[in-house]
Amino acid sequence: MKIGFDAKRLFCNFTGLGNYSRTLVSNLATFHPEHQYHLYSPKINHDARTTPFLNSNLYHSFAPKTLFKSWWRTFSIPKQLRADSIELYHGLSHELPIGIQRSGIKSIVTIHDLIFKVYPQTYSFFDRQIYDRKFRYSCQQADRIIAISEHTKRDIVQYYKIAPEKIEVIYQACHPIYYTLNDSTSIEALLKKYRLPERYVLSVGTIQERKNLKLLIQAYQYLPSDQQLPIVVVGQGGQYKKEVQTLIKAMQLEKKIIWITDLASNEVLQALYQKATLLVYPSFYEGFGLPVVEALLSKTPVITANTSALTEAGGPHSLYVSPTDKQGLAQAIQQVLKHPTLAQTMCNKGYEYAQQLFHPQKLSQQLITCYQQLLLR
DSSP states (O other), X not given: OEEEEEOHHHHHOOSHHHHHHHHHHHHHHXXXXXXXXXXXXXXXXXXXXXXXXXXXXXXXXXOOOOSOHHHIIXXXXXXXXXXXXXXXXXXXXXXXXXXXXXXXXXXXXXXXXXXHHHSGGGSOHHHHHHHHHHHHHHHHHOSEEEESSHHHHHHHXXXXXXXXXXXXXXXXXXXXXXXXXXXXXXXXXXXXXXXXXXXXXXXXXXXXXXXXXXHHHHHGGGSOGGGOOOXXXXXXXXXXXXXXXXXXXXXXXXXXXXXXXXXXXHHHHHXXXXXXXXXXXXXSOOSSOHHHHHHHHTTOOEEEESSTTHHHHHGGGSXXXXXXOHHHHHHHHHHHHHOHHHHHHHHHHHHHHHHHHSOHHHHHHHHHHHHHHHHHO
C-alpha cells in the first residue's frame, strides 16, 4: 500500500498530537515495512524527534514550496496525493483536506477527543466554532473514522450523528521505551539531579482545570500526616497553576510539593513513573488518558477518575474515584499505602493489562487491517 499521512503535527508539534503521529507512523514502519509511508507537512522542523523520519528510506517526506502553506494543507494536498499515486490518506489529528472525497483517494481521520464540545467553557467561542467545523467536516467526509477510545466513539456518535459502524476504535500506543522496564541503577542515574524522596505520589500532565490537580491537594486534609507523601508534579501551567499554588499555601503543604517543569526526555519521565509510589490522575475528561497507560507499563499503581475513557486506559486493576470526591480520593490513596499486597497486585496485573491491550505490534496490525479493508471496499 502507498499510504499518505497528514504529518503537520509529526514535524511541528512536540506534545500530545505530535507524539501520537510520530509513534503511530514509526510503529507502522517497524512492524509493516512492506508498505510505503508518505508524510505531507506544510513545514518540516529538523529536530532529534523528527530526524528518524528524514533519514530513513522507510519514509517519503514532502513539504510545499508555496508561501501559502495553510491553504496548501487545506485545499491543495489532494493534487499532490494523486501525483504520488497515494491509495489512502490518513488525517492523524482531526482534519482532512477539503475535496478529499472528490480525489478518488480513500480517507481516514483520527478523532482523539471532543473536549471542546463536552467542556466548552475551557475554549474560546472562536476556537469552538473552528474546531466544530473542522471536526464535523472530517467525520462526515472520511471513509472511515478512528477513535482512540470507546468513549470518544460514543461522543462522535452523540455530537455528530455518525453511524457507529463507520467508526473503529484503535487505542493509542505509548512511546516505545515504555514497553521495556528500566533497572534501578538506570532510574537513579536519570533522576539524580532532582534529588527526589524515596516515596512520592506522582501527577503528570498540563496543569489546567480539566486535569483537576486541586482534588489531589484537597484530598491531603483527609490523610494522616504519615501518609501525606510528597507530591511530584510534572507539567507546565498558567492561571490554574497559580490557583493550585494558592491552595497549597492555604493548606500549608508547600514543603510537600515538588514541581518539575524542565522534563528532559521520555526516559526521565519513564524513570519518574517507575520510582513513584503511585500515580494520581483525577482528570474530569480524557479522550484516552496516556499517563495512566504509561504508569501501568512502568508497574506503578494508578488512581484515576471514573469518567470518560479513563476506565478503558486503567483497566480492572486500577482504583477509580469521582473527580469531585476529595475524601474518596484520600481513601483510595490510603488503600494503596496501607496494603502492600494490593499495591503489588495493581502493579503486576495493571502491567499485564497494558502490555496486552496497548502493545504497539497489536495496534499497528489493527491499523493495517483497517487500511486494507477500506481499500477492498
